[in-house]
Amino acid sequence: GAVVSQHPSRVICKSGTSVKIECRSLDFQATTMFWYRQFPKQSLMLMATSNEGSKATYEQGVEKDKFLINHASLTLSTLTVTSAHPEDSSFYICSASPTGERYGYTFGSGTRLTVV
Amino acid sequence: SQKIEQNSEALNIQEGKTATLTCNYTNYSPAYLQWYRQDPGRGPVFLLLIRENEKEKRKERLKVTFDTTLKQSLFHITASQPADSATYLCAPNTGTASKLTFGTGTRLQVTL
Numbered sequence: 001g002a003v004v005s006q007h008p009s010r011v012i013c014k015s016g017t018s019v020k021i022e023c024r025s026l027d028f029q030a031t032t033m034f035w036y037r038q039f040p041k042q043s044l045m046l047m048a049t050s051n052e053g054s055k056a057t058y059e060q061g062v063e064k065d066k067f068l069i070n071h072a073s074l075t076l077s078t079l080t081v082t083s084a085h086p087e088d089s090s091f092y093i094c095s096a097s098p099t100g101e102r103y104g105y106t107f108g109s110g111t112r113l114t115v116v
Numbered sequence: 117s118q119k120i121e122q123n124s125e126a127l128n129i130q131e132g133k134t135a136t137l138t139c140n141y142t143n144y145s146p147a148y149l150q151w152y153r154q155d156p157g158r159g160p161v162f163l164l165l166i167r168e169n170e171k172e173k174r175k176e177r178l179k180v181t182f183d184t185t186l187k188q189s190l191f192h193i194t195a196s197q198p199a200d201s202a203t204y205l206c207a208p209n210t211g212t213a214s215k216l217t218f219g220t221g222t223r224l225q226v227t228l
Contacts, residue, residue, distance in 0.1 A: 006159075034215060043205065043220045044160070093159045095216070104150060105216055107159030 002028050002098040006108025013084055013115055021079045021111045023094030029074035030096035034105070035067075038091040050077040050094075084115040118143045120219035122206060128225045129196055137191040137222045139206035146208035149182055149189050154203045154221065163204075164191075196226045 003026040013019050023033055031052045036044040048069055049057040056069035066088075068080040081088055095107040119142045129135050139149070148167045152160035166173040166182045166189065173180045179192040189208070193200050206219045 004159075044218045046215055046217060049215050091157070095159070104162030104165055106162070110157065110159045112157070 002026075002096075002106045004030075004094060004096055004106045004108045006094055006111060008111060009109060010112045011114070013113070015085055015115055016083055018080055018082045019084055019113060021081075021092055021094075021113075023077045023079070023096075023108050025075045025096050025098070025106075028096075028098035030077075030098070031074060033071060033077040033094055033096045035069065035077075035079050036093045036095070038093060038110075044093065047079075050079075052077075081113065084113070086115045089113055089115045118217070120144075120206065120208060120217065122204075122219040122222045124220050124222070126223040126225055128227065131197060131226055131228050133196055135193040135196050135200070135224055135226070137204050137206075137224065139189040139191065139208070139219055141187050141208045141219075144187070144208050144210065145184075146210055149180075149206060149208045150216070151178075151180060151189075151191050152205045152207065152218075154205060160205055160218075193224075196224075198226045198228060200224060201226050 005024045005026050007022050033050040035047045037047050038044045046059050047062045050069045050071040052071045058064045071077040091110050093110040095105045097105045121140045150165045151163045154160040164175055164180050166180045168184055177194045181190045203221045203223045205221045207216045
Protein backbone atom coordinates (compact mmCIF):
# COMPACT_ATOMS: atom_id res chain seq x y z
CA GLY A 1 0.00 0.00 0.00
CA ALA A 2 0.87 3.66 -0.18
CA VAL A 3 3.50 4.79 2.30
CA VAL A 4 4.40 8.26 3.51
CA SER A 5 7.71 8.48 5.29
CA GLN A 6 8.36 11.31 7.73
CA HIS A 7 11.66 12.23 9.36
CA PRO A 8 12.83 12.83 11.97
CA SER A 9 10.47 11.13 14.38
CA ARG A 10 11.73 13.17 17.29
CA VAL A 11 13.77 16.35 17.52
CA ILE A 12 14.84 18.57 20.35
CA CYS A 13 16.15 22.02 19.51
CA LYS A 14 17.10 25.20 21.28
CA SER A 15 14.96 28.32 21.16
CA GLY A 16 15.79 30.48 18.19
CA THR A 17 17.03 27.69 15.96
CA SER A 18 15.30 26.24 12.91
CA VAL A 19 14.17 22.67 12.38
CA LYS A 20 13.39 20.93 9.09
CA ILE A 21 10.93 18.04 8.83
CA GLU A 22 10.79 15.90 5.70
CA CYS A 23 7.80 14.09 4.27
CA ARG A 24 8.27 11.64 1.39
CA SER A 25 5.78 9.61 -0.60
CA LEU A 26 7.63 6.34 -1.17
CA ASP A 27 5.67 4.57 -3.87
CA PHE A 28 3.49 7.22 -5.42
CA GLN A 29 3.67 10.77 -6.62
CA ALA A 30 2.00 13.47 -4.58
CA THR A 31 1.34 16.83 -6.18
CA THR A 32 -0.29 17.87 -2.94
CA MET A 33 0.72 17.13 0.63
CA PHE A 34 -0.76 18.39 3.87
CA TRP A 35 0.85 19.45 7.11
CA TYR A 36 -0.92 19.14 10.45
CA ARG A 37 -0.06 20.05 14.01
CA GLN A 38 -1.43 18.26 17.05
CA PHE A 39 -1.18 19.40 20.64
CA PRO A 40 -1.62 16.89 23.49
CA LYS A 41 -5.14 15.51 23.76
CA GLN A 42 -6.33 17.64 20.85
CA SER A 43 -7.24 16.79 17.30
CA LEU A 44 -5.17 17.43 14.22
CA MET A 45 -5.19 21.00 13.02
CA LEU A 46 -4.44 21.59 9.36
CA MET A 47 -1.60 24.07 8.98
CA ALA A 48 -1.03 24.23 5.26
CA THR A 49 -1.40 22.56 1.90
CA SER A 50 1.87 21.95 0.11
CA ASN A 51 1.71 22.18 -3.69
CA GLU A 52 4.44 20.79 -5.90
CA GLY A 53 6.10 23.53 -7.88
CA SER A 54 4.11 26.37 -6.38
CA LYS A 55 3.52 28.20 -3.14
CA ALA A 56 1.91 26.51 -0.19
CA THR A 57 -1.56 27.51 0.95
CA TYR A 58 -1.69 28.31 4.64
CA GLU A 59 -4.67 28.06 6.93
CA GLN A 60 -5.90 31.14 8.71
CA GLY A 61 -3.75 32.01 11.68
CA VAL A 62 -0.68 30.06 10.55
CA GLU A 63 2.37 32.24 10.01
CA LYS A 64 3.84 31.45 6.62
CA ASP A 65 7.15 33.11 7.46
CA LYS A 66 7.54 30.94 10.52
CA PHE A 67 6.48 27.65 8.97
CA LEU A 68 8.25 27.45 5.63
CA ILE A 69 7.02 24.79 3.27
CA ASN A 70 8.87 23.59 0.19
CA HIS A 71 7.50 21.00 -2.23
CA ALA A 72 10.27 20.78 -4.77
CA SER A 73 9.48 17.35 -6.19
CA LEU A 74 6.52 15.03 -6.60
CA THR A 75 7.70 12.89 -3.69
CA LEU A 76 9.10 15.34 -1.15
CA SER A 77 7.68 18.14 0.94
CA THR A 78 9.53 19.82 3.78
CA LEU A 79 8.34 21.92 6.69
CA THR A 80 10.86 24.21 8.36
CA VAL A 81 10.00 25.70 11.71
CA THR A 82 12.05 28.87 11.83
CA SER A 83 13.20 30.61 14.99
CA ALA A 84 11.50 27.98 17.07
CA HIS A 85 10.09 28.81 20.49
CA PRO A 86 8.79 26.54 23.26
CA GLU A 87 5.21 27.20 22.17
CA ASP A 88 6.06 25.57 18.83
CA SER A 89 6.61 22.29 20.63
CA SER A 90 4.05 19.92 19.17
CA PHE A 91 3.45 16.82 17.08
CA TYR A 92 3.72 17.58 13.37
CA ILE A 93 2.23 15.17 10.84
CA CYS A 94 2.17 15.17 7.05
CA SER A 95 -0.20 13.35 4.72
CA ALA A 96 -0.85 12.69 1.07
CA SER A 97 -3.24 10.67 -1.03
CA PRO A 98 -2.18 8.40 -3.88
CA THR A 99 -5.60 8.28 -5.44
CA GLY A 100 -7.32 11.46 -4.40
CA GLU A 101 -9.22 12.54 -1.34
CA ARG A 102 -12.10 10.18 -1.95
CA TYR A 103 -10.05 7.09 -1.16
CA GLY A 104 -8.41 7.99 2.08
CA TYR A 105 -5.20 9.74 2.95
CA THR A 106 -1.96 8.20 4.07
CA PHE A 107 -0.21 9.84 6.99
CA GLY A 108 3.39 9.96 8.05
CA SER A 109 4.34 8.67 11.48
CA GLY A 110 4.73 12.20 12.80
CA THR A 111 7.52 14.31 14.28
CA ARG A 112 7.62 15.19 17.95
CA LEU A 113 9.26 18.61 18.22
CA THR A 114 10.45 19.85 21.58
CA VAL A 115 11.89 23.36 21.80
CA VAL A 116 13.92 24.02 24.94
CA SER B 117 -18.67 28.40 10.71
CA GLN B 118 -18.11 24.75 9.91
CA LYS B 119 -17.96 22.51 12.91
CA ILE B 120 -17.26 18.81 13.42
CA GLU B 121 -18.14 17.36 16.80
CA GLN B 122 -17.30 14.02 18.28
CA ASN B 123 -17.89 12.92 21.83
CA SER B 124 -14.84 14.25 23.64
CA GLU B 125 -15.45 11.98 26.59
CA ALA B 126 -13.65 8.66 26.43
CA LEU B 127 -15.81 5.66 25.64
CA ASN B 128 -15.14 2.66 27.86
CA ILE B 129 -16.64 -0.67 26.87
CA GLN B 130 -16.16 -4.28 27.67
CA GLU B 131 -14.51 -6.70 25.27
CA GLY B 132 -17.00 -8.35 22.96
CA LYS B 133 -19.49 -5.49 23.05
CA THR B 134 -20.28 -3.14 20.22
CA ALA B 135 -18.75 0.32 20.38
CA THR B 136 -20.68 3.17 18.76
CA LEU B 137 -19.01 6.50 18.10
CA THR B 138 -20.79 9.61 16.88
CA CYS B 139 -19.75 12.35 14.50
CA ASN B 140 -21.97 15.40 14.06
CA TYR B 141 -21.27 18.25 11.69
CA THR B 142 -22.78 21.68 11.11
CA ASN B 143 -22.57 24.13 8.23
CA TYR B 144 -21.26 21.37 6.02
CA SER B 145 -22.63 19.55 3.03
CA PRO B 146 -20.09 16.75 2.73
CA ALA B 147 -19.98 14.61 -0.37
CA TYR B 148 -18.40 11.90 1.73
CA LEU B 149 -17.06 11.23 5.18
CA GLN B 150 -13.94 9.38 6.30
CA TRP B 151 -13.05 7.65 9.55
CA TYR B 152 -9.52 7.23 10.85
CA ARG B 153 -7.87 5.54 13.79
CA GLN B 154 -5.01 7.16 15.67
CA ASP B 155 -2.79 5.50 18.25
CA PRO B 156 -0.75 7.61 20.71
CA GLY B 157 2.30 9.18 19.09
CA ARG B 158 1.36 7.94 15.63
CA GLY B 159 -0.24 9.37 12.52
CA PRO B 160 -3.88 8.53 11.71
CA VAL B 161 -4.69 5.42 9.71
CA PHE B 162 -7.54 5.41 7.19
CA LEU B 163 -10.37 3.00 8.01
CA LEU B 164 -13.48 3.68 5.95
CA LEU B 165 -15.06 6.16 3.58
CA ILE B 166 -18.79 6.56 3.03
CA ARG B 167 -20.40 8.68 0.31
CA GLU B 168 -23.43 10.91 0.73
CA ASN B 169 -25.59 8.58 -1.33
CA GLU B 170 -24.65 5.58 0.80
CA LYS B 171 -26.55 4.86 3.98
CA GLU B 172 -24.21 2.24 5.34
CA LYS B 173 -20.74 0.83 4.70
CA ARG B 174 -19.12 -2.24 6.21
CA LYS B 175 -15.61 -3.57 6.48
CA GLU B 176 -14.99 -6.65 8.60
CA ARG B 177 -16.06 -5.69 12.16
CA LEU B 178 -16.55 -2.03 11.24
CA LYS B 179 -19.76 -0.37 10.14
CA VAL B 180 -20.37 3.26 9.26
CA THR B 181 -23.69 5.00 8.68
CA PHE B 182 -24.22 8.41 7.16
CA ASP B 183 -27.40 10.42 7.68
CA THR B 184 -27.25 13.67 5.71
CA THR B 185 -30.59 14.80 7.15
CA LEU B 186 -29.39 14.49 10.72
CA LYS B 187 -25.89 15.61 9.65
CA GLN B 188 -24.47 12.68 11.51
CA SER B 189 -22.30 9.63 11.01
CA LEU B 190 -22.15 6.66 13.36
CA PHE B 191 -19.13 4.38 13.56
CA HIS B 192 -19.62 0.90 15.01
CA ILE B 193 -17.06 -1.70 16.03
CA THR B 194 -18.65 -5.05 16.71
CA ALA B 195 -17.11 -7.75 18.91
CA SER B 196 -14.68 -5.16 20.21
CA GLN B 197 -11.21 -6.19 21.35
CA PRO B 198 -8.62 -4.50 23.56
CA ALA B 199 -6.57 -3.93 20.38
CA ASP B 200 -9.35 -1.64 19.18
CA SER B 201 -8.45 0.84 21.92
CA ALA B 202 -7.41 4.05 20.18
CA THR B 203 -8.72 7.48 19.22
CA TYR B 204 -11.13 7.55 16.30
CA LEU B 205 -11.42 10.61 14.11
CA CYS B 206 -14.07 11.54 11.58
CA ALA B 207 -13.45 13.82 8.61
CA PRO B 208 -16.37 15.02 6.49
CA ASN B 209 -15.33 16.39 3.16
CA THR B 210 -17.23 18.46 0.66
CA GLY B 211 -15.16 17.13 -2.19
CA THR B 212 -14.59 20.60 -3.54
CA ALA B 213 -11.22 20.98 -1.87
CA SER B 214 -8.62 18.35 -1.23
CA LYS B 215 -7.77 19.34 2.33
CA LEU B 216 -9.08 17.16 5.13
CA THR B 217 -10.44 18.61 8.37
CA PHE B 218 -10.88 16.39 11.39
CA GLY B 219 -13.29 16.19 14.25
CA THR B 220 -12.13 16.35 17.83
CA GLY B 221 -11.79 12.58 18.07
CA THR B 222 -13.19 10.06 20.55
CA ARG B 223 -10.93 7.85 22.60
CA LEU B 224 -12.14 4.28 22.86
CA GLN B 225 -10.96 2.01 25.66
CA VAL B 226 -11.87 -1.67 25.44
CA THR B 227 -11.32 -3.61 28.62
CA LEU B 228 -11.24 -7.33 29.32
